[in-house]
Amino acid sequence: MASNRKKKERKPGRRKPCKFCMDHVAVIDYKDDKRLRKFMTDRGKIAARRITGTCARHQRQLAIAIKRARHLALVPFVREHYR
Amino acid sequence: MRKYEFVLILEPTLDDAAVAEGLEKYCNLVREQGGEISQQENWGRRKFAYDIRKKSEGSYLYIRFRGEKKVVDEINRVLRFDERVLRTLIVLDEDAEARNAEAQRREGRRPADTSAPGDSTEPLQAEV
Numbered sequence: 001m002a003s004n005r006k007k008k009e010r011k012p013g014r015r016k017p018c019k020f021c022m023d024h025v026a027v028i029d030y031k032d033d034k035r036l037r038k039f040m041t042d043r044g045k046i047a048a049r050r051i052t053g054t055c056a057r058h059q060r061q062l063a064i065a066i067k068r069a070r071h072l073a074l075v076p077f078v079r080e081h082y083r
Numbered sequence: 084m085r086k087y088e089f090v091l092i093l094e095p096t097l098d099d100a101a102v103a104e105g106l107e108k109y110c111n112l113v114r115e116q117g118g119e120i121s122q123q124e125n126w127g128r129r130k131f132a133y134d135i136r137k138k139s140e141g142s143y144l145y146i147r148f149r150g151e152k153k154v155v156d157e158i159n160r161v162l163r164f165d166e167r168v169l170r171t172l173i174v175l176d177e178d179a180e181a182r183n184a185e186a187q188r189r190e191g192r193r194p195a196d197t198s199a200p201g202d203s204t205e206p207l208q209a210e211v
Contacts, residue, residue, distance in 0.1 A: 025186070027179040027183060072143075073135055
């Protein structure tokens with residue numbers, strides 16, 4: 001993959017910002033399936049914090065919101081055959 | 084008294100009138116049990132993310148109310164006999180929209196750069 005593209009110097013310890021904190025989200029809404037999908041893998045799993053940069057507090061809320069949304073069939077459960 | 088959110092999903096075979104009637108039915112049930120409704124909404128027909136009882140879509144109804152726990156118990160009892168209902172969810176209402184709007188208003192007054200420390204290069208803020 002484009003190795004000549006400027007390699008970004010990764011400063012150690014640079015943390016990704018939590019998107020929910022940046023947007024000042026107080027309560028993660030399970031009804032907002034479009035937003036929840038952005039924090040799920042294409043298999044339908046809940047994406048790890050190290051991937052998304054979500055802070056601990058929001059990750060806990062997010063997990064609950066995604067599970068509620070799954071119950072209402074707004075977002076999928078984990079599937080083997082997702083293609 | 085607590086605040087609740089109540090979502091129910093009805094069969095896709097029902098016509099608009101039947102869906103509206105279903106919404107009325109559960110609103111009335113809440114009122115009969117001494118609850119007060121603060122919001123009732125018909126989200127309309129939506130595709131499911133996965134099939135429920137071999138169906139790929141359904142009509143979503145949303146009711147927001149205040150009441151004692153017995154209201155919830157009664158709703159759950161009635162739901163057991165209602166075959167037109169595919170799925171339900173009753174959770175404590177955390178006032179998501181209102182509290183988020185409030186948080187934004189509060190934070191919005193501060194200068195824009197308060198958001199994330201060490202995020203000078205790319206603001207990643209996109210549309211999330």
